[in-house]
Amino acid sequence: MKINFNIRKRVKIIIAVLIVCGIIAFAERHQSSASIRDITIKMVNVNENHFLDESDIVNLMQLNKETLKGATLDRVNLKDVEKKIKSEPFIKDAQLYSDLKGNLVVKTELRRPIARLVRNDGPDGYIAEDGTVMPVSDKFTARVVLMSGSYVNQLLKQNNVNDTEDGKNLIALLNVIREDDFWAAQIAQLDIDSKARITLFPQVGDEKIEFGKPENIEGKLKKLMIFYKEILPRMGWNKYGRVNLEYEGQIVAE
Structure with missing residues (x-):
């Protein structure tokens, strides 16, 4: 009796699995043969960076929106379309479904710029928070810290700034600046030479701040805060034209 009971139980399980598989297969066939009524674009853009609009997404799909209406889903290779959309530097992720x-x-997520790369001999660009190098847009200008200098040309040749050690350190510095209310308001520009040595230019004050390579970031900014809180209030905001933070345990101002 026990053996017969186990057999019946297994048979029921097998039948249940086959029914579920049949339902799934039917649903997939039905979905693939379903007609497309319209294309809905959903853009996740929590930071309000309007580099792209819905028409740009449709153009990236390289499909005719009007001829798609009424067509069946099996005519559209969703994976290929996703790949085309994701190839756009402004787009962090894309998903297509019915x-x-x-x-x-079409659900897309836009990247967030954290710095603008400026130069005199070519088009500017942006660095996104994930390190991706993006072009500028004629539709939108992001209000972010500026980066200039000969090192900018090297950055614009990269797909992602995080590909190099200096680039990773630079991203770390940019993140510290943008995540701190005081530094985000005070630091207007980073000028970077060919060896990745940085000079900071403040919003308030005329001094050039020689930061050096993006290393020991916390220690250097701590010294700079001492300069702003303890030295400038006593000596005056226009007293110094140069501040160097590179030397261990000291601030050089002249």
Whole structure:
């Protein structure tokens, strides 16, 4: 009796699995043969960086929106379309799927710029928070810290700043600046030479701040804060034209 009970139980399980698989297969066939009513664009842009709009996303798909209406989903290779959309530097991620209403939904997430790369001999660019180097847009200008100098040309040749050790350290410095209210308001520009040595230019004050390579970031900014809190209030904001933070345990100001 026990053996027969186990056999019946297994048979029921097998039948249940086959039914579920059949339902899934039917749903997939039905979905693939379903007609597309419209294309719905959803843009995740929590930081309000309007580099792209819905028409740009449709153009990136390289599909005719009007001819798609009424077509079946099996005519569209969603993975290929996702790949085309993700190739746009402004886009961090993209997902395509169909909803219950028969719409082809395109959900995209835009990257957030944290610095603008400026130069005199070519077009500018941006660095995104994940290190991706992006072009500028004629639709939107982000209010971020500026970066200039000969090192900018090297950065604009990279796909991602994090590809080098100096680049990783630079991203770390940019993140410290933007995440601190005081530094985000005070530091306007980073000028970087060919050896990745940085000079900071403040919003308030005329001094050039020689930061050096983006190393020992916390220690250097701590010294700079001492300069702003303890030295300038006594000596005056226009007293110094140069401040050097590179020497261990001291601030050189002249």
